[in-house]
Amino acid sequence: MADALLRVEGLTKRFGGVVASDNVGLDVAPGELHAIIGPNGAGKTTLIGQLTGEIVPDAGRIHFDGRDITALPVYDRSLTGLARSFQITSLFPNFTALQNVALAVQAHAGHSFHFWRDARSEAALREPARAALERVGIGHRADAVVARMSHGEHRQIELAMALATRPRMLLLDEPMAGLGPDESARMVRTLRELKRELTILLIEHDMEAVFALADRITVLVYGRVIASGDPAAIRANAEVRQAYLGEQEAVTHV
Secondary structure, X not given: OOOOOEEEEEEEEEEOOEEEEEEEEEEEOOOOEEEEEOOOOOOHHHHHHHHHOOOOOOEEEEEEOOEEOOOOOHHHHHHHOEEEEOOOOOOOOOOEHHHHHHHHXXXXXXXXXXXXXXXXXXXXXXXXXXXXXHHOOOHHHOOOEXXXXXXXXXXXXXXXXXXXXXXOEEEEEOOOOXXXXXXXXXXXXXXXXXXXXOEEEEEOOOHHHHHHHOOEEEEEEOOEEEEEEOHHHHHHOHHHHHHOXXXXXXXXXX
16 A cells, blocks of 8 residues: 555564564555454554554564654654554543643653643643543543543543544554443444544454444454455455454344
């Protein structure tokens, strides 16, 4: 894909005798929501870790917007426009939603952790933080203390923290994890809105959400890409059904 925003070539990572990424190749076009699916242990989170710089690949190259970022550290990748949300939330429970997002704004700006009091009060931090919370649908909960908020709201705050860094591309690691049906539906609506503005790489086990949102899907099994294509092609792929989708009968009804 000549106009790929993200291009991964031959990415390989081993942990002892386990090959977590096996010569992975991947292209994500600008404006695309590209989902990565696969069974547990397929190497999905390891792939995200390499894209963000938290895990160093043994081989292969990562290009973002035409630039080789393979050797860039985490912070510098964030400055290029990559933002990640995590499978497990990591928030300050005694701070409000707004204060958590304001901290993300100031951390991205490169300030030290002497910012705690400032991040609670400065308009330059609070205004973009409040805007990010509005984008994920919980602006009305900006002043709520995180410890008193639901798990679904925690996921929305984490997404707002990623958005507050003004990314060009979101890397989302199971944003629906632990959500109930209503919360999952709300997250799907939020991501559908965000895909109008941003390129998104989504790792998700919720197949109903994946098939509702994805423009293209890549399937990983034991660290290897076995298929990549639009949702209809992935649903019809015999190898994918045997390796993964056959284990999730609900997908046949999506």
